[in-house]
Every structure is written in C-alpha cells, then in structure tokens.
Amino acid sequence: MSQDGPGVDLPTSIGYLLKETATALRTAMEAVLRPLGMTVTHYSCLELLAQRPGSSNSELARGTFVTRQSMNVLLQTLERDGVVTRPSEARSGRVMPAQLTERGRRDLAAATAAVRGVEDRMLSDLDEDDRAAARRLLQSMVRSLRGADPTPAASGPQDDDAG
Template identity: 50%
Template sequence: MSQEETVGELGQSVGYVLKQAQAALHSAMDVVLRPLELSVAQYACLELLGRSPGLSNSELARGAFVTRQSMNLVLRGLQDRGLLTRPEQAPHGRALPTQLTSTGQEKLHAASVAVRAVERQMFSPLSAEEQRRLCDDLAVCVAATPAAKSKSQ
C-alpha cells in the first residue's frame, strides 16, 4: 500500500512560495497604484486595453483574473472617471468593445511605470537571464495545469 505524499514543509512548497510571491507583488502594486487612484484590477484592465483595444468584458475579466461581474464594476468605474469608453449598444453580438481615452492612456502610462518599478525591485536579486528563465519556467508550469490544458483543446 502506497502512502500519499503531503505538501510537507511550507517553505519548501513551490505552490506556497509562489502564492507568497503573488501576494507580495499584489501588495506592492497596490501601494504604488493607490496614489494614482487605481486598484490592481483597474490597472490590469487599463494595461490589457492599452495592448489590445476593443476587448470585451469577458476577455478583460479573463485577462485580469476577475469575474465578469467584477470586471463590469471595474469598467463602469473607469468609464465614470473618463478613462475609457464603451458604446451604448454592441456593434454586433452582445460584447461592448472598450477603448482607452487619452486620459486613460496617460493614467496607464503612469501606472505602468510605477508597476515596472515594483517588478524591478522584486526581481533585482536575479540577473536578466535568471528573470527570463523564471518567467519561462513559470509559463511551462502554467501550461502543465489541467485548466490550461483544457483551454488549449
């Protein structure tokens, strides 16, 4: 009879340390985004729209790792502040393609610079090659998860 393996020492668990890193990054991003009056989810939305204008609520929610309902609130708040526009009615289907305004682009630039500074600090103990390797290794791990595999099929 085989004995099932447990997580063991948390400090040696890749998943636990990865969650600590994610929490540390999120907290540090929150600190630098707060003076810009942005949450991490709002910043993620702006960043996604800056790279791919016209994304739908569902696409933005997936990209920002929030629910569609949460993204709807994020979008409404950003729209009320004049940072993005959405048409009143969908040009086709139900999706409302979203675009950054010039004010939204300026806010995105300031936020992106602030977040990049956080990333530089967090990853400063690693060389550029080690950072690339970490990113590549994590991408391989993500692709190996059952959720990622089911999305690619």
C-alpha cells in the first residue's frame, strides 16, 4: 500500500476480515484452553490424534500449522505428561506414530467442550443456512488459493504457537 494512492479499504477487505476473525477466534480459544493447561496447538494436536490415530510428527505439524521441530517438542512434552504414547523406536524410517492415552482422551473431551462453546458464540447470530453458506464460501476460498493441491496446510507450517 502506498501513502500516495488508495490502499486497501480494511473494513471491506475480505482478507483483512478473515485475519481479524482468525485472530479473535484464536484469542477466545486460548482464553478457554489456558485454564485447562493447553494452547491452541496442543488442543489441535489432540484433536488430530483422536481423528487420525497413529499420525506422524510431520502430519501433525502440517495439520496444526507449526514446524516439525515445534511439533516434536510438543509431542515430547505430551508424552512426558502421559497424554500421548509413541514407540520407543521407529518401525521404519524415522516415523514414530503417536496415539492418545486415556488421559489424553479425557483432556481432549474437556478442551473440545470449551472450544465448542467458543465456536457456538462465534456463530450465534447465524442461522443454519448462513452457517452452511459460510462453510461453503470458506472452503471455496481455500481451494482457490491452493489451486490444484487439495492437501491440508499446503501453504506450509507457520510457527505462531510452538505449544
């Protein structure tokens, strides 16, 4: 944006509004997860492991938008705390698939309820048709930006929250 000419009209810029929404959502999620001893990345990791047991460090990093190194640190902490288990040695290559423990499932249940409350609050002014339309529009935007690559987090990990 140049100071000499017109720039982006922030109140109507979809990109700016998406970033503002994402920031507000993350802040609200952190607020409800903090008392549970979690970050958004920690919660996201547990949610992914519940849905995709045996995920590798790399898969979890992509799904939570952090680097492999940050995910490795988080997994080591979660393993030490008895939330996940990983084999002591890789069965092939360097992949050490992670699994939730019973404690991990309990922690996830509490976090999921808290996060669901945040999402319900975020969507409270929308009826079901508006919610469905919002999902379709956001999915379309992601597909357009990723082009032909349907892989989640195809843009690569970010390191906003190391866990």
